[in-house]
Amino acid sequence: MSLPLLRFVLSKALSRCPLRPVSHITVTSSALRPAWVHHTISPYQRVSFCTDAESVDVADHPKETKKLDPRGRVTFSSVGRKIGQRHIQLLGVDGEELGTVHRAEVVRMMDQTGLKLVAINENSDPPLYKLMKGKQIHEEQMRLRETQKAKTGPVQSKELNFSSDISLHDLETKLRQIVSWLEKKNHVRLTIKAGADRSTPLDEVLTQMVERITVPVGFVSKPTVVRGGRAAMCVLRLPSAKELRQKATDTLSETVKRDPDTPTST
Structure with a gap:
């Protein structure tokens, strides 16, 4: 059948058929989504946006060394048998100089004498250590503890008010209270x-x-007149070691002046 004849037959057939509604193709919304939406990624394949600390180039950002706090607590104890340096400068139990000693020899001396090794200055070259008895270490620890306790914490202040006409009995009572406060290292106004x-x-x-x-x-x-002469005030504390030594010297000098024949200690 020729092409013109085929077209004629089809046109006649269509003209004889009744018109029918056109069927619409329903397209689901999923068909309109991009393809990447349907591509799921399992949890372990997801990319983390956290910066890995170990992936940073440490050559460009050198690690800062932590500075020591000068107010930090000072410790004093035996280092045991683990000596980090090969050679150390060693002091004896009485402070005598023993020279530069190999750590193996130091351990042998500790085993023979029963002494303990304490670091005195690890920053020196070679580091300075000292052989000490357990009792010496304990006494030094107590001394450091008292020193640090005196440096830390605010000083408490106590206050007493009384009249110049106070009776002797009441004055003695107040003076005992003052002594009690001073012994606790308080200031007393x-x-x-x-x-x-x-x-x-x-x-x-x-x-x-x-x-x-x-x-x-x-x-x-020191005692000073205040309030226009209607009162006097002072603040007391315990004396320092320097003040005590000066007081002892002054007392001795006064004694010598009163009695020139009194022997003086050298």
């Missing part, structure tokens, strides 16, 4: 108010009362 008898300046009266305290005292502030 004393304020004396003018009584009926004002013949003696209040700062002198307060000085005389302080001289009756049974323990050595130092001053944060």
